[in-house]
């Protein structure tokens with residue numbers, strides 16, 4: 008056997024582990040921190056990997072592939088499992104044929120998400136086993152076990168990771184083998200198993216309970232759950248990255264380290280309890296292990312002292328341990344008094360972002376610019392309500408643009424706009440949604456708007472990519488996850504086909520056209536759609552003729568600063584454009600907006616001369 | 617991680633999206649891997665591509681558990697930008713080494729006039745509460761003549777390399793850079809690395 012040592016992220020380790028475990032089909036919709044799993048898997052020959060339209064479809068495609076007998080991996084971020092919950096629960100009911108592993112990448116502390124939730128509850132809800140790696144080595148090892156368990160117990164397996172596991176790199180010993188057990192790609196007709204008519208479903212449900220009983224027996228003896236003996240004074244029950252923090256905070260303690268966190272092994276827990284004086288459960292987010300251990304009649308403490316939200320770290324675990332009377336307070340190191348009022352550095356739209364122009368236009372409509380305070384608040388309606396969605400463009404919420412009033416979950420902008428209109432607000436309503444998000448869950452919203460005669464404007468920002476999560480392809484981009492050219496789903500035809508009559512398509516970088524289109528759409532008393540089309544600046548690498556400001560013409564009106572372009576800066580109270588990051592010729596948004604015509608290419612004469 | 621471990625190093629790299637911090641820490645991680653050491657490395661970038669703050673935690677030793685460094689525990693803080701240095705000073709351990717690139721990248725709030733960029737003296741004063749081992753290097757200036765500002769990360773890595781107790785010789789560094797960098801930008805980066813080393817050997821903070 009060929010062994011090698013590599014420094015890999017959790018996501019890379021999962022991809023290689025799944026490949027070595029013989030996975031043949033992989034599906035996903037991008038979402039931080041899960042995206043790199045499919046990105047890595049798509050590079051292997053012999054695997055079919057797809058970006059699905061959304062997580063629900065990813066789960067359904069995965070379920071179909073599993074029914075055909077092949078090992079299948081479906082990955083998504085935590086909120087993706089909300090979207091995929093229906094087929095996930097169905098998969099838990101029908102069971103599988105080829106191993107089906109579902110990865111939920113949770114985001115404690117909300118590094119890059121619209122919310123925080125602990126998806127361990129899904130394992131209990133669906134009555135499926137759950138594995139949780141603590142580092143990349145475990146991610147690599149456990150993924151193969153997950154496929155084995157799936158096939159042995161006829162169940163999807165929930166494989167739960169967190170941002171810190173997905174995105175941390177650590178050393179992995181790889182076994183360069185690929186399980187090439189010939190998989191029969193074969194569908195066995197079996198309506199009792201696969202057709203969930205009430206009578207059949209009723210017959211399946213007892214199996215779900217039976218398998219949890221069997222898996223509980225497995226959990227007692229599997230090496231993924233282990234007792235690590237310490238001095239016996241303090242016992243720690245932990246899993247995932249929390250275990251890593253706890254090992255450093257409690258170097259002397261005994262540990263019950265759980266690689267499988269549902270179902271729990273009652274006898275092993277009892278045995279551990281018999282070995283130690285006190286048990287402290289160290290886990291992130293909800294008291295999931297704590298409550299399940301307490302149900303076994305074992306006395307433990309945990310969330311009485313540990314935070315119930317946000318990410319853990321060593322300091323947080325140490326603080327809780329002191330509070331619980333388990334450790335002495337460390338010698339305090341005086342905190343440095345930081346420089347007062349350090350400016351934050353929120354992310355911003357890139358220089359040359361195709362979204363900038365449309366949001367600049369929106370920010371100037373109605374009384375938005377006048378009445379919204381710096382927090383984007385106003386009791387009075389502004390005349391234009393902008394329901395927003397999720398993507399790079401959500402950054403337009405920040406000053407100076409302040410051009411977004413809501414963001415809930417993917418696709419919600421359109422439904423929310425319909426709701427506001429039907430409730431009877433006085434302002435006009437624009438829903439703003441990105442192209443990938445539109446494909447993900449905006450289409451049903453448009454259909455609803457047509458069907459229910461919604462008097463709203465939907466602005467679709469078509470930058471040809473799923474930019475926010477790192478520029479993945481999507482159904483409208485014309486390229487598959489594995490780099491083959493595919494039929495582009497045409498947004499314009501799609502919305503026209505659904506019955507929208509007023510549809511305009513404009514170039515993102517033609518500010519006048521964007522303004523004209525948005526104004527006329529808002530003036531239309533019935534449903535209208537504006538597709539604002541222009542390449543994402545990261546995809547379009549053409550940078551030429553950066554712009555500059557001719558200070559002899561500039562009267563410091565500040566209009567260009569209101570675009571929120573990072574290249575437009577102030578030095579010694581004078582405006583200038585950072586030529587190393589300006590997109591130049593392909594953008595020119597500031598040049599079009601400058602009322603004094605003071606902006607033009609560095610090399611040539613400023614426009615208008 | 618044991619305090620007796622001579623190879624133990626907690627390094628925190630901070631800066632702004634686009635400065636190549638993650639790549640610099642990846643290269644250092646690979647170099648430590650070659651040495652047979654244990655490594656945990658974690659980056660927080662949020663949406664850094666769009667100009668936000670970036671941090672990269674790198675922990676090296678015989679056995680490392682937590683991927684995150686903790687406040688007052690970093691042996692070295694390597695800052696690519698001054699405001700970010702000021703933000704993370706609390707992570708440096710007392711007497712730890714702070715290497716700060718003398719570069720200001722003002723966030724947009726400063727152009728909008730709502731906030732002000734901290735002065736050098738204020739920043740240095742906050743560092744002096746933790747350490748006297750402080751160097752402000754003109755990395756961006758020193759690489760200017762190489763003709764590519766994007767080599768700053770490798771210059772900073774070269775500078776840092778002279779302070780690591782990891783016994784990695786220059787041949788090993790070179791082979792690491794070779795593996796991690798595309799060939800068309802290899803030469804210029806090898807020069808940036810060397811420049812960083814030279815610059816570090818000329819300062820007196822050891």
Ligand SMILES: Cc1ncc(C[n+]2csc(CCOP(=O)(O)OP(=O)(O)O)c2C)c(N)n1
Nearest residue numbers: 038087397398399441442443444473474475
């Ligand atoms: C249910 C769910 N799945 C995935 C994500 C991650 N995510 C956030 S925005 C986004 C798509 C962004 O693409 P697009 O709408 O085209 O906007 P862009 O970033 O390109 O401007 C994704 C996949 C999420 N937040 N929620």
Ligand code: SF4
Nearest residue numbers: 357360399474543544
């Ligand atoms: S990555 Fe693309 S879409 Fe996102 S902010 Fe940058 S230019 Fe705009």
Ligand code: SF4
Nearest residue numbers: 359572589590594597
């Ligand atoms: S042309 Fe103007 S708006 Fe566009 S990137 Fe350059 S400075 Fe920014």
